Amino acid sequence: MTHFEEGRPLFVRSSESNFNLANFMRTHLFTAFGAMKIGMDILLKEEGVELDEVLGHGGIFKTEGVAQNLLAGAFNAPVSLMETAGEGGAWGIALLASYMINKDGSESLEEYLNNKVFADQEVKTVSPDPKDVEGFEQFMDRYKQGLAIERTAVDHLK
Template identity: 50%
Template sequence: QLYGVFGTLALGMRVLDAEGVALDRMFAHGGMFRTAGVAQRFLAGALGAPVAVGDTAAEGGAWGIAVLASYLAHAEGTDLATYLDRHVFAGSDVTVAQPDPGDVAGFATYLDRYRAGLAIEAAAVAAL
C-alpha cells in the first residue's frame, strides 16, 4: 500500500526532476506519520530527498489548510518557508530522515515496472 501512495509521489518527482526542480526537504504531516520513522523513511526513499516530521505530525489536511489560511492572513510579504519556520514550527521537535540508497533504488525499480505495466492496463481497458 505504501509503495502505491509513495510511488505516485515519486512519479511526480520524476516530472519535477525533468523540469530541473529540486526538492531540498519535504515536511510531512498526517495520521500516517504518527508512528515515528516508518512512513517517513519510505517517503524519503520515494522522493530521493530528506523528509522532516515534527511533533505535530498527527495533524492532517484540515490543519494544513488552516496553516495556509493563517499564512495568507498574516504573512505580510514573508515567504511560506520563513513563515512556517518562524510561526508554525518554531520550537517544535523535528526529525529528519535522509533517503536510504537501497530504498531509492527500490522505488526506481518499482516505478520502472509500474510504467511498463501501463501499456498492459491500457490494452486491457481497450479490450473491454
C-alpha cells in the first residue's frame, strides 16, 4: 500500500509535538496499522465497502484493550477479540494442520473453526472512540507526508 519493499526505522516529529513515552509508544502502535489503514481507506472511502466488525488476531493483541482500541479508532469500526487473539501465526498454522489431519470432508475450515475451535470462546468487542478516530486521522495525514522522508532514507541509507 505504501510502495516500499524495505524500510528504515525512523522517528520524526515537529518541534511542537509533545514528546513523551506515552506518545512515543502510541506512535509505534499507530504505525503498525498505518499501511493497513491506507488499504482500508481505499476499500471504505473509495470503493464503498462497508465494515461491520473486525476480528483481531495476533501478538499485538496480547495486552488487553490497547491495540484493540487503537485499531477500532483506525478503522472507525468495532473490533472484537477472542480469548486466543494474542496467539500468533504458529498457533494459526497448528490449527490449520489440525483441520487437515482431522477433517472428514463434511465440514469446511470455517465450520471447523466455528464449531470446534472457537465455539466456546469469549469475545470482547470495543467500539471506536471518536477521539481515537480523529487522532488516527491526524496521525495518518502526517504518516503519509512522512513517506517521502522514508523513501529518502531507503534510497540513501544502504
